[in-house]
Structure formats: structure tokens, C-alpha cells
Amino acid sequence: MTTSESADDRVAMRLDEVDALVRRALTRHGADEPNAAAVARTITAAERDVCESHGLFRLPGYVASLKSGKVRGDARPCLSRPAPAVIGVDAGGGFAPLALAEGHEPLVALARETGIAALAIRDVYHFAALWPEVEAIAEAGLVGFACTAATPMVAPAGGTRPFYGTNPIAFGCPRRAASPMVFDQASAAMARGDVMIHARDGQPVPEGVGIGPDGEPTTDPEAVLAGAQLAFGGYKGASIAMMVEILAGAVVGEAFSFQAGERGPRDGGPPVGGEFLLAIDPGRFGHGTDWIDRAETFFQALLAQPGTRLPGARRHEVRAHSLAHGVRIRRALHETCTALANA
Amino acid sequence: MTTSESADDRVAMRLDEVDALVRRALTRHGADEPNAAAVARTITAAERDVCESHGLFRLPGYVASLKSGKVRGDARPCLSRPAPAVIGVDAGGGFAPLALAEGHEPLVALARETGIAALAIRDVYHFAALWPEVEAIAEAGLVGFACTAATPMVAPAGGTRPFYGTNPIAFGCPRRAASPMVFDQASAAMARGDVMIHARDGQPVPEGVGIGPDGEPTTDPEAVLAGAQLAFGGYKGASIAMMVEILAGAVVGEAFSFQAGERGPRDGGPPVGGEFLLAIDPGRFGHGTDWIDRAETFFQALLAQPGTRLPGARRHEVRAHSLAHGVRIRRALHETCTALANA
Numbered sequence: 283m284t285t286s287e288s289a290d291d292r293v294a295m296r297l298d299e300v301d302a303l304v305r306r307a308l309t310r311h312g313a314d315e316p317n318a319a320a321v322a323r324t325i326t327a328a329e330r331d332v333c334e335s336h337g338l339f340r341l342p343g344y345v346a347s348l349k350s351g352k353v354r355g356d357a358r359p360c361l362s363r364p365a366p367a368v369i370g371v372d373a374g375g376g377f378a379p380l381a382l383a384e385g386h387e388p389l390v391a392l393a394r395e396t397g398i399a400a401l402a403i404r405d406v407y408h409f410a411a412l413w414p415e416v417e418a419i420a421e422a423g424l425v426g427f428a429c430t431a432a433t434p435m436v437a438p439a440g441g442t443r444p445f446y447g448t449n450p451i452a453f454g455c456p457r458r459a460a461s462p463m464v465f466d467q468a469s470a471a472m473a474r475g476d477v478m479i480h481a482r483d484g485q486p487v488p489e490g491v492g493i494g495p496d497g498e499p500t501t502d503p504e505a506v507l508a509g510a511q512l513a514f515g516g517y518k519g520a521s522i523a524m525m526v527e528i529l530a531g532a533v534v535g536e537a538f539s540f541q542a543g544e545r546g547p548r549d550g551g552p553p554v555g556g557e558f559l560l561a562i563d564p565g566r567f568g569h570g571t572d573w574i575d576r577a578e579t580f581f582q583a584l585l586a587q588p589g590t591r592l593p594g595a596r597r598h599e600v601r602a603h604s605l606a607h608g609v610r611i612r613r614a615l616h617e618t619c620t621a622l623a624n625a
Numbered sequence: 626m627t628t629s630e631s632a633d634d635r636v637a638m639r640l641d642e643v644d645a646l647v648r649r650a651l652t653r654h655g656a657d658e659p660n661a662a663a664v665a666r667t668i669t670a671a672e673r674d675v676c677e678s679h680g681l682f683r684l685p686g687y688v689a690s691l692k693s694g695k696v697r698g699d700a701r702p703c704l705s706r707p708a709p710a711v712i713g714v715d716a717g718g719g720f721a722p723l724a725l726a727e728g729h730e731p732l733v734a735l736a737r738e739t740g741i742a743a744l745a746i747r748d749v750y751h752f753a754a755l756w757p758e759v760e761a762i763a764e765a766g767l768v769g770f771a772c773t774a775a776t777p778m779v780a781p782a783g784g785t786r787p788f789y790g791t792n793p794i795a796f797g798c799p800r801r802a803a804s805p806m807v808f809d810q811a812s813a814a815m816a817r818g819d820v821m822i823h824a825r826d827g828q829p830v831p832e833g834v835g836i837g838p839d840g841e842p843t844t845d846p847e848a849v850l851a852g853a854q855l856a857f858g859g860y861k862g863a864s865i866a867m868m869v870e871i872l873a874g875a876v877v878g879e880a881f882s883f884q885a886g887e888r889g890p891r892d893g894g895p896p897v898g899g900e901f902l903l904a905i906d907p908g909r910f911g912h913g914t915d916w917i918d919r920a921e922t923f924f925q926a927l928l929a930q931p932g933t934r935l936p937g938a939r940r941h942e943v944r945a946h947s948l949a950h951g952v953r954i955r956r957a958l959h960e961t962c963t964a965l966a967n968a
Contacts, residue, residue, distance in 0.1 A: 425871060
């Protein structure tokens, strides 16, 4: 997220201006109002939290996949209840944000009823971070989990060629009188968007992030993009990536990453796939309703150890600043997005 | 699992002899027949799969925690259904194997009904690997997940003192015409039992496994045992460890690792805690029942890449050998266990 540019190379925007810019660009290129509004909320939330790799940086990809006809800008998510603790969402070939927005309330309501519930989203194009949907579950007072696969980018344990997506998982837990704890991490050693940002900025990536097309370790982000990323933490991270494939692919009933790589035009936008979410209501596990207080005891004990902080803490710090003062967008990106909105 | 001893230092045993030895040792020290039989099945399965750190190596700890009175050898698991998709098991202060055995069939039946179901085991002493319970779920044709916390052994991200347990997670998926894929991995860089085995054998551990009491990196397993283990893969592995604490602690309604460390005698046996399990029936997710065939397409595509193998593959190879030819137990361990059985 760091940049070598000076502050002069940035344009100040209020968050409502970011939102309006995204909506205008998407509706100009074939998204209807509900889809454009949902994607705009997601991109604006990323800029708000200074998650640059999932903010306006993604807008050209969203637009490209509308222009190529790959993604339906007028998709309407269709909900079903294939089993008592499962909600299915057929996203109809649209972007994920509207499907997530329409699935959220039913998922939360069902988890409160059954104790644990799954949301399985199919035929969807996910091009964002996972923490927004998990944060929403945690803000509703439940424990949340989400994962999604992608196209082949990460080598399996023992292999050298791309097979898994970066396969992020996100997990969240409410806190007493504080913002929820939410982590969102790629099963890859580095998120794809961050490798792309390193390549754009000409910065080397750390050792262990990836291998080149020759299968040898490299710190050149362009070589990693042409070769394969590696899972975090060796074979254990690769196991997590495999778990994501099985949940978002086999359980949801969607493509695995290696299949998504074989489908659809290479337009710079997101691949088709599935997303798997869980919501858990610990208050329905038979041990009373004070579990958030007991969880808070855990968080406080953790934070009592010097040097520690909770995942997502930085997100909440920068969020407060952005809400008060707006955000600063790289000028070149601002120009690109403005051109898309005026095209 | 390697050893510098010659084959002369080992005693050949049939698996039924291992099972009988464990049952005799446990019943001699206060376990009743159902509990002794359940623990014996678990220990024998570990020896069968040449998972030395969870086999007879654990028997002295099981016996010690019976002798200290910490664990009830006559515990009877009590099942409940606090919510439509949740089964609770109050293990009554006993060892995990009997609680797991009694919870398995109800969990599988409920997941087939509701699509996804949780099993929450409380007041339980878990001293084994997690793959047996997940393999059982996968052999029933479902996707399975399990995790459990422990006592403080692993430093949190940014910290230097033990806070998390080694916090294993296990995940399994059935395969068409093959043994299920099951991985079982500590959130710590190395399982506690393996650090103990390195210490016993005087072998250094790899870099990144832990830090000494001074907070500095070390490869001395004794220093790691006195200091703190580290999570695998840095802060991302620590996030997995945190997720385990929330699932096995806050959701199940049991102690977090930092609290378990404050309870009970230090008798060398397992800590009290909770275990969280999931069973998922992808056939109830609204996309037909051929999901195992589609999952097999994924496994075959993975295995088509040179150098790859599935987690647990070695387990199945050595299992076939053990079933046919028995196992070879270190002589000193055999003598210790025989003495416990004849005490």
C-alpha cells in the first residue's frame, strides 16, 4: 500500500464522490442501478479502509468484464433453500456485491434459527476483498467465515505451476463495545492485487512470494505473475488453499480454480466461480448468551501481551480518518476512472 | 518420526496387541471399559498409521491424568440438540474418544438432514490427532472439519510469550474409489508432540519453529519448550490459531488456551477444553449428487502436476503395511507401557 509518489500525485475525494464515480462508470458500461450501487459500496469501502488493491484500482477490470459481455450488469440474484441450514444464491452471472447484499439478511436470520448456516453463491464474479461480507455478519452479532477460489495463480505443494487461486479466507467475531475482529487473508503468501501493485511500482516482492516460469524462486513481481505464486507457510498454506477449493467449488457446486481458468474471455476482470459463507450463532450452542463477554476476555488477554494487535485494527484506524477527511486517490488512477465514467 | 535407533531397539506388535495393551493400562488406572476401548482405538489407529507422536507415546499422559484424578475414567458423554443444526456433547470431564464416537453418527445424520451441522464438545480432554474424527466424517460421504485448542504454547503475532495452543485444524473430503483426502495440521509451525520427540532424541528443530525464553529465535527444542512455539507462516498462521480459539472456545462454550493453562494439575496429560466439528453434505446444496465425481476431477488435475501428492497419502501407504505386518514399537516405550499395564 506504500507508494514512492509524492502527495502531489494524488487527488482528494470525499467518499460519496468515490461512490458516485464508480456508479457512473458502471452504469455507462451496462450495469443497472442495483448492481452499480452494490459494487460502488464495495469499492468505496475499500478506499475508505485504504485497501488500495481492492478500491478504484479494480474499476477498470469491472468495466472490462461488462464490456466483454462476460458479466451481466443486470443480473438478479435468485435465492433458494436447498436444505434447512443452507441458503443458495444463483447470482445469474453477475458481480458478487448484489448477491452478497441480498443473501446477508437471510443468512443471519437462518443462523439465529439453526445455530449455524451456510450461504452458497454460484455463477458469480468476485473481484473484491472478503472482509466486507464477514464484517457484516460479525456486526450482526454472529461469527462469520467466507472463502472464494479464483483462477490458477498458486502452485500446489510439491508443484511448480499455477493451480489454486490465491484463495482468501476471512473470519470474523463480534467484540463487546469495539469493532469486530475480522481477518481476511490470501492463502497465497501475497494477495494477487499486491503482487500487481508491486509490479506496477517496480518494487521487488519478498522471498517466498513466488517462483518464475522456470520454477525457480524469484523476487521479481513480473516473473511471479508469469510463473506461479506460492502459498503462505509452505505445505500448510497449500492445504488451506485446497480447503477453499473444496468449499467454494465442490460444496457450492461451482468451478474449481483450474476450471475457471479455462472459461470466459481474458478481459482483465474477475473469473466466474463460487463463494462459500458461514454464519454461526454461539448463543444457540447451549451455553447461554454471554459468549461475547467471554470472547472479549480472550481478546483482552491477547492484547495484554506487548507487541500484539488484532487483525483489522489498522483498517478501523484509517477508516475513521477517511470518514472524516475523505481519501487521496492516485492521479493516474483518478484520470482512468473519470475517463471510464465519461466514456 | 525418524529415529537414530537400530531396528534392534524395537518390539514387533500386532495391532490387536497394541489395542489390548492400552486397554489394560487404562483400566488398571481407573478407566472403565467403554472409555478404555475408545482411547485404545485412537492410540492403535495412530500406531497403525505410524503417527508416533500420537500413539503409545501418549499412554503415560493418559494414565497420569487418570491417576491425578483430573480426568474421569468413567465419564459418560451427554448429547443435546441446542439448535436445529447443532449437536452439543457434554463429555463429563472424560477423554475425547468416547465423546467423539458417540457424537459421530448423530452429527452425520443431522448434516444429511440440514446440509451443514456442528458438533460442539465441552468439558473434554483431547490428547490425540484430529484426523480420526474427520476421516470418519469423510468416510460417511461428507466434508468434515475439526479443531481444538489446548494450553498456551504458541506466541501470538507480534508477541513473544505462549498464548495459543498448537491449535490443529483437520479437514477432509471423500474421494471416488479412493481413501478420503484428510489433512490435519497444527497452526503451530510444528506439532507439540514432534517438538517433544526432537527434544527426546536430541535433534534440533528447524528455524521458525520457536523462540527461547528470551524471545530470541532458537533451534534447540528444549529452549522452544521452555519459551514459545511460533505459528506456521507468520501472522497468517497466527490468524488460523485465533480462529481455532474462537471456534473451540467461544462458539463451543469452553476455555480458551490461556484459561486452560490456568486450570488443573500439571500431570503430563491433556488440558480440559472444547472441540468444534463441522459436517457438510454438498449433496444438499442444490446442485445434484455428483459432487464427489467433480471433486475427483479436482484431485486428479492436482495429481497430474509432477511432484504433488495429497495430504494424508503417506498415512494410507503405511496403514496398509501395518494392517498386514503389525508395527514396531520402541523398546523403551514398550517397557514403559507394559509396566503401566501391569502396575
